[in-house]
Amino acid sequence: MCTVTNPLQFPYKYYQNGILIIGEITTQFGCMNDALSFSEYPRTIFPDDIVATPKSYQHILSLVFAVKEINENPKVLPNITLGFHIYDSFTDARVTQQNTLKLLSGWKRMVPNFNFDQQSKLIAVVGGIDSEISLQMATLLSNYKIPQWTWVGIVTAEDDNGETFVQTLTQILHQQGICIAFSEKTPVVSNSFQMLQSFQSIQTKASSINNSKVKVLVVNAEPQTRAWLTWYIYFHSVIEDTKEMSIGKVWIMTAQWDFSSxxxxxxxxxxxxxxxLSFAIQSQEVPEFSKFLLLLNPHSEKGDDFFQIFWEKAFNCLFSYPHELSEGHNSCTGQEKLENLPGLMFEMSMTGQSYSIYNAVHAIAHALHKRFTMRPKLSRMLDRVRWRTxxxxxxxxxxxxxxxxxxNSVGDTVSFDENRELGAGFDILNWVTFPNQSFLRVKVGKMDPQALPGQEFIINEEDIxxxxxxxxxxxxxxDTPIVKANNQNLTYSxxxxxxxxxxxxxxxxxHPQILTCYSRQIAFGIIFTVAVSCVLAKTFTVVLAFKATKPGSRMKKWVGKRLTNSILLGSSLIQVAICAVWLCTAPPFPDLDMHSLAEEIIVECNEGSVTMFYCVLGYLGFLALVNFTVAFLARKLPGSFNEAKFITFSMLVFCSVWLSFVPAYLSTKGKSMVAVEIFSILVSGAGLLGCIFFPKCYIIILKPELNSRDQIIKKH
Structure with missing residues (x-):
């Protein structure tokens, strides 16, 4: 018997006993360990040396929660208790293989080809989020024919899979006439010593990412690639002394993408x-998971070596006495709230990656249950307490x-095909971020390989x-001519x-509240008036600019910021006055409508004064009509880029939407009435945005040779 003694030690695991054990190797930690030295025993690594990604701890919790659900369900594997044994890869090949051997040997000692735990049996392993980690695990697990649940696509960085990804994508893009400016590969960090060596190329890679010719970046978003990408952007901002957000690219990410830090x-x-834009594993909300998270407490989690480190790294505090704290750290009380963490650090709802782990555990349990019930001998074992591994x-x-x-427990159907591969498609998400480090996932499409021909890939551009x-x-x-043209500040406004x-x-x-009832129509009226007033000011600027070029014209004195500011402020203040009168005379309020629908009570915002609501809408329509008329008359003015023609189209869309809104609004009740107004707001806003700015963006991004002063004035 060959016992592996004194290996490089990472003394963290999460173990729960059971008759059948599900293993998992996650990737939530990294460390800057030294290169191998054969003159001394490798040292044990403690939390001070560890870099953590707190959000990845949810991958552990989803497995724990799924095991808890199954053990509490008498209809699945009765009299059989599932347990789990969880390690971390520490983003290191040696540690991954060492911990895989620990899964195979039992949790007490590590001896290849020998299992010390005769009371429990490892039945399956949930693979790593990173393809390199999964491959290292599979090298050992395949010898023992243990099912490994690798739940992300096998795509990676600077390795064979990464090369395949690049070659496949390059061929597809070339078929569509899209050129590739560069192809950067992030280092495969099999151990952290290699990371130090790879810093030499950071400046070069960071500069290439900010190449001004490149407007779209496609990212193979494995965890290590994602981490390197954020470091590249950070170093670029330091080198160039700019903000990170100034890079200004359109990002397209693979399904591993998630906002985590x-x-x-x-x-x-x-x-x-x-x-x-990113692909995402199709998932469902698991309501009980959020309740499970609220019960977690760092003082009561037994057997989980990861929990205290997660808590310290997430809340930037330490579990120690005050005199032991280093500068910049607070003391952890255990009363900190997970729900108060930013989404970058932790989420209370189950992410797509965690949902895959959750489904993997349920698949194992249901497959075991089916195996036992399909054979009479095994079926009888389910009725006995005695069990032999x-x-x-x-x-x-x-x-x-x-x-x-x-x-599964939320009613979602999980299917596997003849190759034991998950038969599911992907959602297409649009990520909307905010300055407070929060973000929203907006579903804008889907990819379903099992759909009818022509419907395999659907994306709703208006939702992006x-x-x-x-x-x-x-x-x-x-500083380019097309942005400077027609009042740059007005464009930003x-x-x-x-x-x-x-x-x-x-x-x-x-649910209607006093504040939301007060604010929603008022905010709608004033904000849209400001937007339409900006367009009106741009329209008059176009007309006056051409009139002022005529010899002896007196229009020159009207061209400038004074006129545009007057139009913007004057038009907006009239709407503000109308809204002020509305609020002072008959403001909106929450109300119960018990008459519109039989046997139903509608909770709604009563507009207070319907007359004032239509005054707000009517004034907005009046501005749009003036805008449309002036822009329509100016559409044939000379110039290679006459903005009036685009304003004409935008006002046509805007007026069409709100003319259709009135009869639709009057003929609906309750939530349908609210949905009609929300739809009108979004569509009319998208119409203004698309008709006015898409042509400019097209020239800026795809036809930069036209973005010159000579091109703009050549037909004047």
Whole structure:
């Protein structure tokens, strides 16, 4: 017997006893351990040397929660208790293989080909989030035919899989006529000593990412690649003395993407990724998981070596006496609230990656249950308390998982095909970020390989958050002629107003409250008036600019900021006055409508004065009509880029939406009425944004040779 003694030690695990054991190797920690030295025993690593990604701890909790659900369910594996044995890879090849051997040997000692724990049996292993880690695990687990649940695509950085990813993507892009400016590969950090050596190329890679010719970046978003990418952006901002968010790219990410930050990057500005598009594993909300998280306490979690480190790194505090604290650290009380952590550090709802682990555990349990009930002898074992681990072998699960399906605890159907691969598609998400390090996932499409021909890939462009991206593009290209044309400050004001136009739909969502009833129509009226006033000012600027070029014209004195500011302020103040009268005479209020629908009571915002609501809407329509008329008359003015024609189209869309709104609004009740107004707000805002700014962005991003003063004035 060959016992491995004194290996490089990481004394952290999470063990819960059971008859059948599910193993897991997560990747939530990293460390800067030294290179191998054969003159002394490797030292044990303690928390001070560890860099943590607190959000990844949810992957452990999802497995623990799933095991808890199954053990409490008398209909699945009765009289059999599931347990688990969890280690971390520490982003290190040696540690990953060492901990895989520990899974195979039992938790007491590590001896290859020998299991010290005769009362429990390792039945399956949930693979790592990183493809390199999963491959290192599979090298050992495949010898024992233990099912390994690798739940992310096998794509990686500077290795064979990464090369395949690049070659496949390059071929597809070339077929579509898209050129690739560069292809950067992040280091595969099999151990942390190699990380130090790879810092030499950081400056070069950081500069290439900020290449001004490149507007779209496709990222193979494995955890290590994601970490390196944030470091590249950070170092670029330091070298160039700029903010991280000034990079101004459109990001497209693979399904491993998630907003998470390690303990050294907690202040990283995630707005650099605002508007990013990513694939995501299709998932469902698991309500009981949030309740499970609320019960967690650092003083009561027994057997979990990871929990205290997670708590310290997430809340930036230490469990120690005050005199032992180092500078910059607070003392952990254990009363800190997980729900108060930013989404960058931890989320209370189950993420897509965690949902995959959750489903993996349920798949193991349901496959075992099916295996036992399909054989009379094994079925009788379920009715007995006595159980021998030698009665079942892990490889027997492979056959059961072929063409296998089940419903998990939230009713979601999970299916496996003839190759034991998960038969599910992907959601397409648009990531919207905010300055307080929070973010939203907005579903904008889906990819379903099992759908009908032509419907395998669906994306709703109008749901994508472009406005913020456009603002970034315009700020980054602020010195170019097309941005300077027609009052640059007015352009920025319009973009910001459109951003708030989209946001003003939020108060319409949820249970009516006094504050939301007061604010939602008022905010809608004033914000949209500001946006339309900006467009009106731009329209008059176009007309007066051409009139002023005529010899002897007296219009020159009207061209300038004074006129545009007067139009913007004057038009907006009239709407503010109308809204003020509304609030002072008959303000909106929460109300119960017991008459519109039989046997139903509708909780709604009563507008107070319907007349004042239509005054607000009517004034907005009047501004839009004036805008449309002036822009329509100016559409044939000379110039290679006459903005009046685009304003004409935008006002046509705007007026069409709100003319359709009135009969639709009057013919609906309750939540349908609210949905009609939200739809009108979003569509009209998107119409203004698309018609006015898409042509400019097209030239800035795809036709930069046209973004010159000569091109703009050549037809004047």
């Amino acid at each position: 390690d303990s050294m990057q907690r202040n990283f500005d995630i707005q650099v990724f605002d508007g990013a 030698t009665d079942f072998q892990p490889w027997q699960l492979h056959h059961v998982l072929t063409n296998f399906s089940f419903n 958050t472009w406005h913020i991206l456009m603002l970034g593009v315009f700020i980054k290209n602020k 319009l973009l910001i107003a459109l951003l708030f136009c989209f946001l003003c739909s939020l108060p319409f969502i949820g």
